[in-house]
Amino acid sequence: MKKIFLIAIFLLLLLSACDGWSYTVPTFPAPPPTITPSIFTPTPVIVTATHTNIPAVVSETPTETATPITPTETSTAFTEAPTATDTATLPPVSPIIIVEVLGCNTSIDITHGLGEVTNAYVVLKNNTGKDLIDVCTTLNALDEGQVHPDKTVCVPSLMHGQQVPVKLTVDSTYRQDTPVQVEVKSGETLLSRIGQDSCTDIGLFAPRPGSLLTSVPIP
Numbered sequence: 690m691k692k693i694f695l696i697a698i699f700l701l702l703l704l705s706a707c708d709g710w711s712y713t714v715p716t717f718p719a720p721p722p723t724i725t726p727s728i729f730t731p732t733p734v735i736v737t738a739t740h741t742n743i744p745a746v747v748s749e750t751p752t753e754t755a756t757p758i759t760p761t762e763t764s765t766a767f768t769e770a771p772t773a774t775d776t777a778t779l780p781p782v783s784p785i786i787i788v789e790v791l792g793c794n795t796s797i798d799i800t801h802g803l804g805e806v807t808n809a810y811v812v813l814k815n816n817t818g819k820d821l822i823d824v825c826t827t828l829n830a831l832d833e834g835q836v837h838p839d840k841t842v843c844v845p846s847l848m849h850g851q852q853v854p855v856k857l858t859v860d861s862t863y864r865q866d867t868p869v870q871v872e873v874k875s876g877e878t879l880l881s882r883i884g885q886d887s888c889t890d891i892g893l894f895a896p897r898p899g900s901l902l903t904s905v906p907i908p
Contacts, residue, residue, distance in 0.1 A: 830870075
């Protein structure tokens with residue numbers, strides 16, 4: 690019994706000394722919190738696409754400003770047109786003389802050796818408002834042969850309000866109706882030109898030879 694008591698005391702002493710043998714688990718500092726790494730995605734591409742759309746809106750503005758220019762061109766065309774038309778109508782108009790073909794007859798021209806000729810009796814009336822100088826009258830025939838000396842007849846002057854009878858002659862075909870044309874000029878200016886399909890036979894109403902080329906007042 691005494692031995693058991695001693696063993697118990699020994700065990701108690703042994704247990705009391707266990708603090709010197711105890712092992713303390715070392716403490717380590719807590720690891721720093723982990724930082725979630727940034728994930729970069731291709732989202733910036735969307736941002737650049739939005740910026741490229743902005744110039745497209747600005748480019749529409751010049752097209753609208755160019756439209757008001759068209760009225761300026763139309764107004765210029767209207768101002769120039771009257772000027773060109775006015776200058777084109779400026780040339781002076783030549784005076785017109787009245788020409789009356791009284792009629793024709795035929796005869797044989799032995800003097801010039803031409804055979805049958807056609808004589809046309811014409812009256813020139815100056816009612817132009819101005820005096821004419823160097824007035825020449827020419828007779829043309831469709832079947833004309835040689836040039837007759839009396840084909841063209843001139844008067845030095847024909848005053849306003851005066852008339853003058855003229856006899857013209859052309860070489861024509863024997864016993865044929867002849868279309869004729871009478872042309873009147875003052876210098877190089879053509880005053881009148883008339884034509885007839887056939888010259889009427891004047892018969893006994895031909896002007897007297899003494900009255901030819903003599904100016905008289907217009908009745």
